[in-house]
Amino acid sequence: MTDQLDDRTLRLVFQSRPDILAGIQKAADTPARIALFNDIASFVYEQIGAADAQNGPASKRRRVDIAQLPTHTQTNGQAHGGLPPASLSAGVDAAAADPVLLEIKDISVSAPQRKKYDLCFTKHYLYARASGTSVPVQGIVYPWKDIEHAFYLPVPDKSQAQYNYVLLPRDSYLPTTKQVGANANTNDKQQPLEPLVFTVPATAPKPGTVAGPSAAAAEAVSDTYSSLFHWALVTSMRSAGNHACELIASDPRLFHSVARQSHRPGEKAVHVKAFRGTKDGFLFFLPTGILWGFKKPLVFLPLDRIVAVSYTNVLRTTFNMVVELDTDAPANGDANDNNTAATPIEKEVEFGMLDQEDYQAIDETYVRRHGLADRSMAEQRKAKRQLAENHRKPAAAASSGGDDAAAAADEGADGLTELERAQREAEQRLQDEEDELEEDYDPGSEGDSEGEGGSSEEDEDKEEEEEEEEEEEEGADRMQE
Known part of the structure; x- marks a missing residue:
């Protein structure tokens, strides 16, 4: 058992991940761990050598593949040529060989890794690298042609204004029935990149920050x-x-929450708080779709993918929102492409614990404006909806015409469709007719045999006789007149 790390092998294996190499060197504090790390490095090095012997050098093979790819771009989430979905290691060598045109230093990246990096812009790539190194960080290398959506959003709940840039590569943002993790490698198929999120302050760059x-x-x-x-x-x-x-920015003129931001009271919040499962986050209602962030995995639901929106679990102060998605198109690449892991997307995505105060802004300002179908009244929902009643009404409306407003709010709050409501009214009419027939029916002796109370029938007969006498007296009076 050796008591020294095999630095040469470790550096060859982890040359693109100096952070992992530094972590190994720090953790190798016992002979057993040193031996384990050396064995792992030797095994990985042998696997790389075997693959190169069979297929040729990896760097040369990747460059040839990239050179032969078509140059068409993609639209609506589907590939029409262009670069294939990149795996965690693909493109590192090609990006490193591409001359850096612009470098912006010390940028706070929060996804896919949380660390400060230098962001490098080349002709074909955007990638991150650790300060003082020249190697791209594995998993943070993005071909420009693969970026499908880009957003510029204020960071919520910060006293000082900060902004997040969110870059979504193809096949990285739709919720799947089985999430493809960063370390997943199913059947050796390429996995899509994760979204890139980095934060910048509202100030100007410091001197020496920009180079290239x-x-x-x-x-x-x-x-x-x-x-x-x-x-x-x-x-x-x-x-x-x-x-x-397109680089899309949030716009308070298109959507904003009615909730007041205590930390920045003069600024309207362009987000609402919401949970996805047990994770808390923020919903941004943007011109091109709905974004939930900023915790992993980020979710973006393009408008052209949304089939309907429903409101469920309506309580006194909160409600849930369910977004139904079009699942016809594959989520992660073409299912017929053997180099891509195709994973079906979720049919419905639920966001929980939205504030009742934001219901009107979401429903009227966004859902209806974009023509999204509201299926809250569907039979399968059966929500206890009291959104109109629970929604805080202005004081002026409450003081004048409050009763009329409450009556109008009750209309359509029974959770029934027009067809169901008409069917219920027809059944009520039939019931009323049956009740009238029962009132006119004289059971005779049957009522006595069944033990029905005879006193009530006698009272009814007396009432009928009195009514007849009154009618005769009124008729006689009219004749005298």
């Missing part, structure tokens, strides 16, 4: 981090031929 051949051009748009990244992201995507992806 394009730094001079970037200086003209470096009044703030936001203006710098807007220019860098859009320019890079367009130069790489990605014209379908």
Whole structure:
């Protein structure tokens, strides 16, 4: 049993992951652990050597594959050529060989890893690398043509204004029936990249933060981090031929919560708090779809994928929102592509514990404006909906015409469709007719034999006789007149 790490083998195996190498060196504090790490490194090195002997050098093979790929872009979440969905290790060598045009240092990345990195812009790639290194971080290498959605959103619940950039590669954002994890490798098929999320302050970049051949051009748009990244992201995507992806920013004129932000009272919140399962997060209702973040896994539901929206579990202060999705198209690549792991998407996605105060803004400002079907009245829901009653009414409306408003709010709150309501009314009419027939029916002796109380029948006869006498007296009076 050796008492020293095999640094040469470890560096060859983990040359693209200096963070893992540093972690091994720190954890190798006993002879048993040193031996274990050496065995792991030797095994991985042998596997890499066997693969290279069979298929040729990995770096050469990847470069040839990339050079032969078509250059068409993709739309609506489906690939129409372009680069294939990248696995965690794919593209690292190609990105490292691509000259860096712009480098922005010390950026706080929160997904897929939480750490400060330098972000590097090349002609074909955006990637992260650790400070002081020249190797891209594995799993944070994004071909520009693979980025399908890009968002610019304020970070909630922060006293100082900060903003998140969210970049969603193809097949990385729809909820699947079986989530494809970062370390999953099913049947050696390529797995899609995870979304990239990084945070910038509302201030200008510090001196020395921006470097590279394009730094001079970037200086003209470096009044703030936001203006710098807007220019860098859009320019890079367009130069790489990605014209379908737009950088979308939240807009309080299109949607905002009625809840007041205590930490920034002068700013309208463009998000609402919501749970997905046991995880708390934030919903952003954007022009192109609904985003839930910023915890992993991020979920984005494009408008063209949404079939209907329903409201369930309506309580006094909260309610749940269920979004039904179109599942016809595969979620992760073409199911016929042997190089891609196809996973079906979830039929319904539920977000819980939304504040009742935000119901009207969500339903009227977003759901109805975008023509999304409301299936809350469907039979399978059977929700106890009192949204109109629970929604806080303005004081003016409560003081004037409050009774009329409450009566109007009760209409349609029975949870029935028009067809069901009409059927219920027809059944009620039939019941009323049967009751009238029963009132006119004289059971005779049967009532006595069945033990029915005779006193009630005698009272009814007396009432009928009195009514007849009154009618005769009224008739006589009219004749005299």
